[in-house]
Amino acid sequence: MLVAVLHLWLIIYKTTNRAMKYTSTTSTKDKGQKTLRGIALTIALYFCAVTAWAQSAATVKGAVTNAATQKPLDYVSVVLLQLPDSAVVVSEMTDGAGVYTFAQVKPGKYTIKALLVGFAPATTKVIEVGQQPVQVPGIAMQEKTNALQEVVVKGQKPLLEQEADRVVLNVEQLNTAGDNALEVLKYAPGVRLDKDDNIIYRGSGSVQVMINGKMTYMSGEELQRYLKSLPASAVSKVELMANPPASFDAAGTAGIINIKLKRDETLGMNGSANLGVGYGKYEKVWGGLNLNYNTGKVSLYTRLNAGHYNSFNRLTLKRNINDSLYNQVNYWHPVTNSYNLTAGADYFISKKHTVGVMAKGYASPENTLTTSNSTNYDATGTAFGSMRMHNPKVSSTDNYSLNLNYKFDIDSTGRSLSMDADFVNYSSYADEQFTNNFFSASGEATQAPLQLRSYSTAAASIKALKVDYVHPFGKGYKAEAGLKTSRVSNDSDIRFEAQQEQGWVNDTSRTNSFAYAETIHAAYLSLSRKFSDKLSMKAGMRAEQTSAEGHSATTGEPVDLGYLKFFPSVFISYSANEHNQFSASYSRRISRPSYRSLNPFTFYADPYTAMQGNPFLEASFTNSLQFNYNYKSFQLLSLSYIESNNFVTDVIRQNDETKVSISRPENLSKATYLSASSGGTLPITAWWTTTLQLEGSYNTVSSPLQGSAYDISRFSWSVSAEENFNLPKEYKLQLSAYYMSPSVQGLYQTKANYQLDLGVQKSFMDGKASLGLKLRDVFDTSRSRAVLKYSNVDMYWQNQWESRRLNLTFNYKFGSNKVKTARNRRTGTGEEEGRL
Numbered sequence: 001m002l003v004a005v006l007h008l009w010l011i012i013y014k015t016t017n018r019a020m021k022y023t024s025t026t027s028t029k030d031k032g033q034k035t036l037r038g039i040a041l042t043i044a045l046y047f048c049a050v051t052a053w054a055q056s057a058a059t060v061k062g063a064v065t066n067a068a069t070q071k072p073l074d075y076v077s078v079v080l081l082q083l084p085d086s087a088v089v090v091s092e093m094t095d096g097a098g099v100y101t102f103a104q105v106k107p108g109k110y111t112i113k114a115l116l117v118g119f120a121p122a123t124t125k126v127i128e129v130g131q132q133p134v135q136v137p138g139i140a141m142q143e144k145t146n147a148l149q150e151v152v153v154k155g156q157k158p159l160l161e162q163e164a165d166r167v168v169l170n171v172e173q174l175n176t177a178g179d180n181a182l183e184v185l186k187y188a189p190g191v192r193l194d195k196d197d198n199i200i201y202r203g204s205g206s207v208q209v210m211i212n213g214k215m216t217y218m219s220g221e222e223l224q225r226y227l228k229s230l231p232a233s234a235v236s237k238v239e240l241m242a243n244p245p246a247s248f249d250a251a252g253t254a255g256i257i258n259i260k261l262k263r264d265e266t267l268g269m270n271g272s273a274n275l276g277v278g279y280g281k282y283e284k285v286w287g288g289l290n291l292n293y294n295t296g297k298v299s300l301y302t303r304l305n306a307g308h309y310n311s312f313n314r315l316t317l318k319r320n321i322n323d324s325l326y327n328q329v330n331y332w333h334p335v336t337n338s339y340n341l342t343a344g345a346d347y348f349i350s351k352k353h354t355v356g357v358m359a360k361g362y363a364s365p366e367n368t369l370t371t372s373n374s375t376n377y378d379a380t381g382t383a384f385g386s387m388r389m390h391n392p393k394v395s396s397t398d399n400y401s402l403n404l405n406y407k408f409d410i411d412s413t414g415r416s417l418s419m420d421a422d423f424v425n426y427s428s429y430a431d432e433q434f435t436n437n438f439f440s441a442s443g444e445a446t447q448a449p450l451q452l453r454s455y456s457t458a459a460a461s462i463k464a465l466k467v468d469y470v471h472p473f474g475k476g477y478k479a480e481a482g483l484k485t486s487r488v489s490n491d492s493d494i495r496f497e498a499q500q501e502q503g504w505v506n507d508t509s510r511t512n513s514f515a516y517a518e519t520i521h522a523a524y525l526s527l528s529r530k531f532s533d534k535l536s537m538k539a540g541m542r543a544e545q546t547s548a549e550g551h552s553a554t555t556g557e558p559v560d561l562g563y564l565k566f567f568p569s570v571f572i573s574y575s576a577n578e579h580n581q582f583s584a585s586y587s588r589r590i591s592r593p594s595y596r597s598l599n600p601f602t603f604y605a606d607p608y609t610a611m612q613g614n615p616f617l618e619a620s621f622t623n624s625l626q627f628n629y630n631y632k633s634f635q636l637l638s639l640s641y642i643e644s645n646n647f648v649t650d651v652i653r654q655n656d657e658t659k660v661s662i663s664r665p666e667n668l669s670k671a672t673y674l675s676a677s678s679g680g681t682l683p684i685t686a687w688w689t690t691t692l693q694l695e696g697s698y699n700t701v702s703s704p705l706q707g708s709a710y711d712i713s714r715f716s717w718s719v720s721a722e723e724n725f726n727l728p729k730e731y732k733l734q735l736s737a738y739y740m741s742p743s744v745q746g747l748y749q750t751k752a753n754y755q756l757d758l759g760v761q762k763s764f765m766d767g768k769a770s771l772g773l774k775l776r777d778v779f780d781t782s783r784s785r786a787v788l789k790y791s792n793v794d795m796y797w798q799n800q801w802e803s804r805r806l807n808l809t810f811n812y813k814f815g816s817n818k819v820k821t822a823r824n825r826r827t828g829t830g831e832e833e834g835r836l
Contacts, residue, residue, distance in 0.1 A: 058129050060102040062136030064094050064114050064122075068143055072098025075351040076116045076141070077412050083109040083126065087475070091412035093351050105129050114139045159681040159691055160189070160635055165245055165538070165571050165585065166258075167628070167635070169238040173681075174722075180286075181235050181259060182227035188238045189635060189679045189693055191257065192718070192740065198224075200745075201254040202242060202640050203673035203697055206591040206620070206647075208252035211259050214358075214403065214422075226340065226362055226399075227259075230305055231288055233274045233811045236262045242626045242640060243569060243587035246524040246540025247468060247480055250567040253591045253622035253644055261303065262290060269293050270815020280805030282310035292815070299346040309336045311802045317609070320794040321656055323379035330605060334368040344403075354407045362399040368392070372606035385446070388437045389606045395430035414472040424462040431455050436607050450607070451499035452507070460490040460595065476530040480540070484522040490595045491515050514599045514615070516550040516559070526569075538571040544590070550615055552600045559598075559615050565590060581630040589624055593617040593648060597665045612664045620647040620667065634680030642673040649746035651705070652793050661793070668710075669703035671746075691722040699744040706791040716743035730767075734759040734774075751785035755803065769812045777803040 064076045078100040080089040089110070094100045112124045119141040127136060161168040169188045185191045185199060192200050201207040208215065209223060239258040241248070248256060262272065271291040278284035286307030293300045317328040344358035372389040401424040408417040434452040439445055466484035473479065496510035526540030543566050550559030569587035576582070599613040627639040651666040679693035700713040720738035727733060739754040759774035782803040788795040 058105050058107070058131055059133045060105050060110070060112075060127070060129060060136060061133065062100060062112065062124075062139065063098045064100065064139045064141060065098055066119075066143065067140035070140075072096075073116060073119075073141060074098060076100075076114050078139075079113045079115065079412075080105065081111050081113060083111060086111070088413070093412065105134075107131065112136060112139070114141055116141060119143050160679070165241060165243070167240040167242075169240070171232065171235045171237060174232075180228045180232055181230035182224060184232045184235050185227075185238065185257065185259075186738075187691075187722075188240055188257070189638065189677060190240065190242075190640070190675075190695065199257065201240070201257060202624075202642060203675065203699060204254035204642060204644070206252055206622075206644075207254040208249070208256045209259065210256060212261055213258060226338070226364075228307075228309065228338070230261070230340070231274050231276060231286060231809070233272070233809065234261050234288055234290060234303065234305065236260045243571070243585040243624050245480075245538065245571070246526045246542040246567070246569050247482060249484075249522070250542050250544055250565075250588070250590045251592060253589045253620065253624065253642065253647070255589075255624070268815060270813075272811065272813045274809065274811045276807060276809040278805050278807040280802035281312060282802065284309050284311070284805070284807075297348055299348075300344075302341070302343040304341050306339045307337070309334075309338070311336075314800045316798045316800075318796045319654075319659075319661065321654070321659055321792075325377040325381075326374060326608065326659060327377070328372060328374040328606065328608065330370065330372045330609070332368065332370050334366050336364060336366045338362075338364040352409045354409075356403075356405045358403040358405075360399075360401045363396065364398075365396040367394055370605070372609075374606065374608060383441045385441060386439045387607060388439070390435045391432060391606075393430060393432045395428065397428040399426050400424070414470060414478065416470045418468045420464075420466050422462070422464040424460075426460040426462075427458065429455070429457045434604070452496060452604075453499075453504065454494060454496045454510070456492070456494035456601070458490070458492040458596075458599075460488065463487045476536075478528045480524075480526045480528075482524055484520075486520050488516075488518045488595070490517070492599050492601065494601050510602060512552060512554040512601050514550065514552045514601065514613075516548065516595060516598055516615075518546065518548040521545045528571075534575045536573045538569075540569045542567040542569070546592070546619075550598065552615055554600065557615070563619075565621075579632050581628075583628045583630075584626070586623075586625050589622045591620045591622065591644075591648065593619070593665070597648070602662065608659050608661060610660065610662045612662050614665050617648060617665055618646055618667050621645050622647075630680075632680075634682065636678055636680075638675075638677045640673070640675045640677075644671045644673075645669070647671050649701075651747065652788060652795070653706070654791075654793050656792060661795075668701065668705065670701075672700045674698045687726045689724045689726075691724070693720045694718075697743070701744060701746065705747075708791065710747075710790055712744055712747075712749070714742070714744045714749070716741045730763040732761040732763075734761070745786070747788060747790065748786040749788070751787075753782060753784060755782040765812075768814065769810070772807075772809045772811075774807050774809075776805055776807070780804040 060080065062078075064073045064078065065071060066073055072094070074094050074096045076094040076098070077091060078094060079091045080102050081087065082089050089105070090102055092100045092102060107130050110127045110129055112127065114122045120143075122139050122141045124136060124139060127134060159170055159173045161170065167189065171184055171187070174184075174187055182193070182199075186193060190202050198205050199207055199209065209227075237260040239260065240255065241258070242255040244252075244256045269292070271289065273287075273289050275287040276285070284307070286305070286309075288303065288305035290303050291301065311334060313332040315328075315330040315332070317326075317330070319326045319328075340360070340362040342358065342360045344356060346354060346356040348354050370389075370391040370393065372387070372391075374387040374389075375383055376385045376387075378384050401422065403423075404421045406419045410416060432454045434450075434454075436450040436452075437445065438447050438450075464484065464486035466482060468480070468482035471479045471481075491514070493513045494511060496507040497504040498507045499505075522542060522544045524540060524542040526538060528536065528538035530536040543564065545564040546561065548559065548561040567588045567590065569585070571583070571585045573581070573583045593614075597613050598615050598617060600615050602610050602612045604610045622642055622644045624643075625641045627637075628635060629637040646667045646669070648665050648667055650663045651668075652661050652663050654661045675695055675697035677693070677695035679691075679695075681689060681691045683689050694717075696715065696717040698713065698715045700711075702709075702711045704710070718738065718740045720736070722734065722736040725733040725735075735756075735758055737754070737756045739752070741752055743750050755776075756778045757774065757776050758778055759772065761770055761772040763770045780803065783798060783800040785798045786796070788797075
């Protein structure tokens with residue numbers, strides 16, 4: 001065992017040295033590299049110390065056979081129990097010859113227990129161990145005559161479950177007919193969508209989103225499109241980790257949301273299919289197929305989803321500039337076709353060794369027509385001019401990834417070594433045409449039409465490698481450690497041209513290219529102990545070293561970053577009894593800017609409104625605390641506090657002469673978020689269940705802003721309720737509603753928002769099939785409204801979308817019900833996915 005640990009130390013040392021070759025040679029970074037190497041060596045030496053501590057004097061060996069056939073039994077769990085209290089010392093698996101070996105057993109009295117599914121447990125007599133090797137008499141196991149051949153899982157999980165470091169939302173307990181994966185997130189406590197459908201968790205948009213433990217490599221619109229392409233029927237659970245443990249990337253000030261998709265682990269062929277149609281103002285069609293084939297030795301799975309979404313957004317802007325009022329109405333009409341495919345295989349080489357491969361592909365071509373109508377008024381309210389813009393756009397986003405993974409289950413006590421290698425390629429393009437016409441108050445053209453066109457491309461590649469090791473020891477202790485390295489390369493280009501007398505001429509003020517590369521090395525160590533069935537604790541430390549370089553052709557100013565940061569985390573869980581559970585956690589987090597926000601390009605929505613990146617954005621850091629009290633499956637109280645320093649938010653800079661407003665992400669000083677919430681599911685009667693969520697929060701933002709101090713704070717609250725009625729003949733009726741009071745989001749002062757939904761569902765074919773009908777936003781009240789007031793900015797906006805729509809969905813499950821234990825894994829790509 002000591003040789004194996006020393007071999008692991010050598011791997012860690014070599015991996016760290018190789019990784020260091022890719023970093024810059026500045027003195028600051030050299031110090032960071034030495035520190036990181038020291039962390040890796042400390043982890044390795046820790047393993048050596050633990051292993052040396054566990055060494056003993058004698059070897060215990062024996063064999064297990066089938067009592068009926070006298071043939072050896074392989075892969076039997078054999079447990080060494082120390083007397084007199086039968087404490088578990090170690091566990092091993094028998095080999096192909098039915099032989100097991102316990103090395104370095106301390107002197108004392110022991111008994112050995114053999115366990116195998118389909119056989120009755122068998123226990124030896126008392127065994128005396130001294131300094132000499134011990135040969136244990138053979139263990140003969142009796143096969144059960146009523147061995148379990150098939151397991152059909154029935155029953156209902158609670159909607160909400162509290163685990164030590166996460167809250168789990170069991171989506172299958174909801175009526176999500178017609179919903180997509182993005183809309184499902186709104187059912188999770190503490191999660192909502194902002195005006196642009198960005199995910200907000202614990203009052204912050206800096207949250208990492210994972211799919212089955214793997215980052216999505218997308219953010220903003222790309223992430224929204226992907227989640228909208230996944231039907232809610234494909235989602236099994238949503239895991240909320242406000243303070244993720246050290247084994248996760250430190251990115252995301254608000255924490256991590258892990259969306260677990262359905263993947264049956266039953267033997268044989270099984271799967272599910274879904275089909276849906278919807279209509280609001282325009283049509284929508286989507287469908288998906290989920291297939292699994294499991295022989296016990298090989299597990300194959302694939303998920304295919306496709307959709308056609310015709311929708312709209314109407315953005316109304318009212319801007320006061322000096323004594324004039326500028327009213328704009330931007331109408332965005334995208335027609336999107338999305339396709340995503342996931343395919344993978346796990347090969348169980350033996351009970352201890354498993355290898356797997358997973359490939360994902362996502363494509364989203366889109367045709368969008370954007371129009372903008374702007375009318376300008378003077379101080380007396382008299383119109384003095386207007387502008388009309390017409391902007392057809394053809395675009396596409398593609399994302400392809402490959403994951404290779406290996407897991408070594410060293411023994412049945414939980415010791416394991418896992419490795420993941422990830423490769424991701426991302427690309428997008430957009431081809432746009434702009435025609436701008438300017439008119440006087442009487443409707444006459446004041447100048448020749450301004451015609452522009454642009455073509456932009458973006459490409460990114462990500463490579464990541466991570467190694468994780470888990471080592472239980474002693475009485476209830478468990479150590480976890482790991483290393484990770486990732487490399488991201490991102491290149492973007494945009495070309496703007498203006499129509500002039502001589503033809504199309506390059507607009508050098510808007511044409512640009514931007515290249516960005518980033519390397520992150522990380523190491524972590526955590527230690528947990530279960531003191532009893534009631535009390536458990538866990539603490540960890542993660543170190544991340546970041547180095548980045550960027551260059552813009554327009555600004556010519558290079559980006560050169562390098563820093564080493566440490567991220568501690570602590571968890572305490574206490575169960576007073578089976579109904580009352582308490583948990584508390586703390587972590588320090590980092591939020592690195594998305595790659596898109598670092599891009600200095602200027603994207604124009606119309607001649608007066610634009611968005612621009614900021615290559616000099618810095619990372620922000622957060623201290624996060626959370627306390628939860630659960631009664632049964634109801635989260636009776638959740639207290640959360642987040643303090644963000646150097647946080648990033650969109651800041652509008654307005655030119656009063658040209659009337660152009662450019663939104664650009666910038667670092668502000670400090671923001672705090674304090675909240676108290678309560679929620680869960682309550683059975684009213686045998687046929688009526690209610691799910692309630694209530695939250696109150698107090699947000700503050702304090703920072704210098706455009707030459708003056710900016711301070712704002714506000715208390716806000718939200719409530720949501722969902723009533724589920726089980727009716728005769730397998731019918732279910734659902735009524736849900738939510739209300740969000742005015743609040744503060746960065747520099748925005750948002751107005752109230754509310755919505756009512758109504759749905760009905762019919763199950764048939766013994767529960768294998770269901771048909772659902774749902775009307776969302778019955779009264780068409782859901783829209784985002786906000787006010788911006790600082791410096792010379794005085795703006796009101798309202799965003800309206802196709803919130804009221806009728807959806808009809810059909811779901812069907814088929815295949816085997818023979819249960820096989822699921823294999824859980826988390827791949828190596830971390831925060832990089834969420835920053836594209």
